[in-house]
Amino acid sequence: MSFITGVGLTSYGKHEGSSSLDLMSQAAELAISDAGLKRSEIDGVLCGYSTVSPHIMLATVFAEHFGIRPSYAHAVQVGGATGLAMTMLAHHLVDANVAKHVLVVGGENRLTGQSRDASILALAQVGHPDYEVPLGPTIPAYYGLVATRYMHEYGVTQEDLAEFAVLMRKHALTHPGAQFHEAITVTDVMNSKPVALPLKLLDCCPVSDGGAAFVVSRERTNEAGVRVLGCAQAHTHQHVTAAPALSELGAEIAVAKAKAASGVAISDVRYAAVYDSFTITLAMLLEDLGLAGRGEAAARIRAGYFNGDGAMPLNTHGGLLSYGHCGVGGAMAHLVETHLQMTGRAGDRQVRDASIALLHGDGGVLSSHVSMFLERVR
Amino acid sequence: MQDWTLTDWTQGEAAIAYQCCAACGGVQYFRRSFCAACGAPDPADRRAGGEGTVYATSLVCRAATPETRAHVPYNIILVDTAEGFRMMAHGDNDLAIGDKVTARFELFTGRLVPYFAKAK
Numbered sequence: 001m002s003f004i005t006g007v008g009l010t011s012y013g014k015h016e017g018s019s020s021l022d023l024m025s026q027a028a029e030l031a032i033s034d035a036g037l038k039r040s041e042i043d044g045v046l047c048g049y050s051t052v053s054p055h056i057m058l059a060t061v062f063a064e065h066f067g068i069r070p071s072y073a074h075a076v077q078v079g080g081a082t083g084l085a086m087t088m089l090a091h092h093l094v095d096a097n098v099a100k101h102v103l104v105v106g107g108e109n110r111l112t113g114q115s116r117d118a119s120i121l122a123l124a125q126v127g128h129p130d131y132e133v134p135l136g137p138t139i140p141a142y143y144g145l146v147a148t149r150y151m152h153e154y155g156v157t158q159e160d161l162a163e164f165a166v167l168m169r170k171h172a173l174t175h176p177g178a179q180f181h182e183a184i185t186v187t188d189v190m191n192s193k194p195v196a197l198p199l200k201l202l203d204c205c206p207v208s209d210g211g212a213a214f215v216v217s218r219e220r221t222n223e224a225g226v227r228v229l230g231c232a233q234a235h236t237h238q239h240v241t242a243a244p245a246l247s248e249l250g251a252e253i254a255v256a257k258a259k260a261a262s263g264v265a266i267s268d269v270r271y272a273a274v275y276d277s278f279t280i281t282l283a284m285l286l287e288d289l290g291l292a293g294r295g296e297a298a299a300r301i302r303a304g305y306f307n308g309d310g311a312m313p314l315n316t317h318g319g320l321l322s323y324g325h326c327g328v329g330g331a332m333a334h335l336v337e338t339h340l341q342m343t344g345r346a347g348d349r350q351v352r353d354a355s356i357a358l359l360h361g362d363g364g365v366l367s368s369h370v371s372m373f374l375e376r377v378r
Numbered sequence: 379m380q381d382w383t384l385t386d387w388t389q390g391e392a393a394i395a396y397q398c399c400a401a402c403g404g405v406q407y408f409r410r411s412f413c414a415a416c417g418a419p420d421p422a423d424r425r426a427g428g429e430g431t432v433y434a435t436s437l438v439c440r441a442a443t444p445e446t447r448a449h450v451p452y453n454i455i456l457v458d459t460a461e462g463f464r465m466m467a468h469g470d471n472d473l474a475i476g477d478k479v480t481a482r483f484e485l486f487t488g489r490l491v492p493y494f495a496k497a498k
Contacts, residue, residue, distance in 0.1 A: 120442035130388045131408055132466050135491055136438065136446040141454045144436025149456075152434075152475045194439040196454075241407065241456065241466045 002091040004226045004374065005101070005217040006035025009336040011177035012210035012324030016112050020050035021065045023107030023211030027329065028066060031213035036222040037101060039066070042215070044099030045073040046086040048106040048328025051122045052113035062105065072099045079126065079363025080275055081233075082106065083212070083332035084370035088231040090216035100218050106328030107211025119207045126364050128239045140196035140204055140278065142240045142365040147198050147280035153246055154287075158198050160298035161279040162189035165202045165321055167301050168276060171308065172318025174349050179208050179324035189279075203279040208324030212332035214339070224343045225377035229356075230262030233370050240365040250369035251288035251360060258371035264356060266290045269373075271341055271354035272312050273334035275362040276319040285360055286314075289371070313351040316341060331361050342376045384423040387490050392483040394428060394492055396463050397421035407463040428481030429497065430457040432473050433464060445487040452486070457494055467492040 008030025010023060018026075024047065032039060045068070047059045055061050059073040072093065078085040083106055090102035110119055123139045150156060166186055172178035184202060192201040215221075216228075234250035234257070237243045259265065272291055276282035286297040291312060292305075300306060306314035317323045317337035320330050340346040341354035357374045386395035397406050401418035408414075413421045433456040441447045455469040457479060468491055469479065479494035 117442045124442060128408065128466075134388070134486075134489060135454060135466055135468060136441060136443075136449065136452065136486060137436075137454045137466070138438060138440070138442055140440070141436045141438050144438075145434040145454065145456055148436060148475060149434040194437070194451075197437040197439065199436075239408075241464055 001218070002094045002228045003217050003220050004214050004228070004335070004339055005221040005224060006031045006033070006037070006215040007336040007339045008034060008213045009177065009333055010211045012208040012326055012333070013179040014112055015109060015209040018109050018209060020053045020108045020113070021062060023109060023209060023326070023329070024062055024105045024213070025066050027107055027211035027213035028103055028105045031103065031215050035101070035215040035217065037215065039068050042068055042101050042103045043071045044090065044093055044102035045070045046090055046102060046104045047075050048082040048086065049075055049077050050108045051119065051327060052109055078368045080277055080331055081361035081363035081368045081370045082328045083335065084359060084361035084372055085233065087214070087216060087228070087335065088233065088370055088372065091228045091231065094216055094218040097218070102216045103213060104216060105211070105213040106332050108327040108329060109209045110326050111207050111209045113209070116207055126238070128241065132239060132241060138196055140199050143278045143280055144196035144199045145240055146284070146366060150246060150280060150284055151198065154295035156283060156295050156298065158190065159186055161198070161203055161283060162186040163298045163301040164276065164279040164282045165189045167306060168315060168319040168321035171316050172322030175317045175323060178318045178322055179206055180318070180322045199278055199280065205277050205320035205325040205330070208326040208330070210324055210326035210329050212329040212336055214332070214335060224339070226339055226342050227375050227377050229264060229373040229375045230258055231370065231372035232257030232261055233368070235368045238364055238367050243366065249288060249366050251285050251362065251366070251371070254369040254371040255289050255360065258373055262373040264373050266358070268356050269312070269358045271338060271351060271357040272314045273338045273357060273359040274314060275331050275360055276315060276321050277325065279321070281362060282319070284366070285362060289358065289360055308349055308351055313341070313354070316346065316349045316351065335359060338374060342374065384425055387483060387492055390490060392490055394426040394465065394481060396424055396426050396461055398424050405462045407465050424461070426459055426461050430459040430479055430494070432469070432475050432477045432479055433458045434475060435469070435473055437471060449486060455494060465492070467494055469494040470496065
């Protein structure tokens with residue numbers, strides 16, 4: 001048994017002068033205080049990575065900087081799936097009595113700490129060094145390849161994909177911490193600068209500074225009763241060249257195993273937090289997870305299904321696409337928002353019922369997947 | 379450094395190579411000293427004919443380095459080859475999924491890369 005006992009999130013966007021450690025520390029402080037704990041009570045630390053300040057021992061660097069001496073600490077690297085992979089590990093660690101309170105933390109000054117070109121270049125290295133990278137692909141190009149194929153097989157259009165960017169922006173408008181505060185339309189997305197067609201600028205998440213953290217504990221520490229019901233991973237490939245067919249990707253495998261571990265069905269889910277590095281990522285994952293039929297996710301957006309007041313509120317903070325993406329912390333914001341929704345603390349964004357939530361993260365090019373179900377306990 | 383019996387475009391040669399496993403018949407594009415499907419050692423190096431079908435495309439319009447920016451827009455494609463492996467390459471900007479294509483080699487940032495055009 002494990003509970004998410006506290007969460008912390010900075011605003012995303014520019015944090016001029018803040019280092020990755022500063023942003024991690026800010027988020028960690030918020031999460032520990034939210035859990036009602038003292039720093040000294042944290043006995044486990046899991047952190048991600050920083051492309052701006054790479055280090056072979058980031059967790060101990062962080063622990064020293066933050067001023068704690070945990071009995072268990074190390075970094076985890078699974079690209080965009082890192083946040084949920086760390087949460088899954090923390091769940092198992094507290095369940096196995098290895099630690100009592102595990103701090104899960106990610107943060108990076110990815111926007112102001114390096115040039116946008118440097119970020120794009122660093123991320124393109126998830127490609128194969130001999131067979132892909134020499135061809136000059138970018139992360140948007142890897143996902144652009146997946147997008148043309150998905151559109152071809154399931155009849156999805158660029159206008160359909162644009163709906164996901166518009167929805168995430170609409171949600172971000174209601175969150176003061178989001179990177180973007182101007183509404184956009186499908187036409188705006190269609191007219192935005194081409195990046196790696198069919199993906200255009202507004203189909204892509206931004207580069208951000210920011211930090212996010214949570215505390216995973218063996219027992220509840222306060223009112224917030226958010227329990228990890230079950231979780232699972234799937235890793236089918238690293239490079240897009242070696243990816244299996246669209247019908248055999250890891251999201252379907254991970255969610256099936258997570259459902260079995262949790263004893264819940266998709267029809268039980270009341271809130272969804274799904275990785276959205278690009279519009280195509282969100283479209284595919286929603287359909288792979290069973291939150292929409294094949295090629296039907298965009299129609300569900302148009303019908304209001306994923307709105308805050310819809311049947312399945314989705315990424316109500318604005319997701320990576322509009323809250324922002326600071327690396328490991330990026331998708332951790334999805335879990336922070338889910339926690340706020342489940343504990344009735346989401347303010348103007350509060351949904352009616354977030355009693356059971358499905359979270360899903362993806363790293364690489366749909367390479368590594370983590371699915372997780374959370375349950376609110378009264 | 380592995381001593382391959384065949385050189386290919388990744389080593390500056392105008393050729394596409396792949397490997398074939400004698401034990402299970404599996405083919406693989408990324409070279410290794412074993413078959414990734416069954417684990418058997420020493421898959422045979424083969425030269426591919428350069429024929430294939432377009433599986434996916436993405437036209438890169440925003441590149442990340444001055445060297446690659448000089449080439450935009452360029453089309454990154456995945457090709458399912460006649461030999462049964464999938465590879466990433468460049469191709470004509472108007473290629474569509476399902477097009478039958480043939481490889482040649484072009485210079486990109488100073489090195490030879492496979493480049494596909496519609497088969498004649």
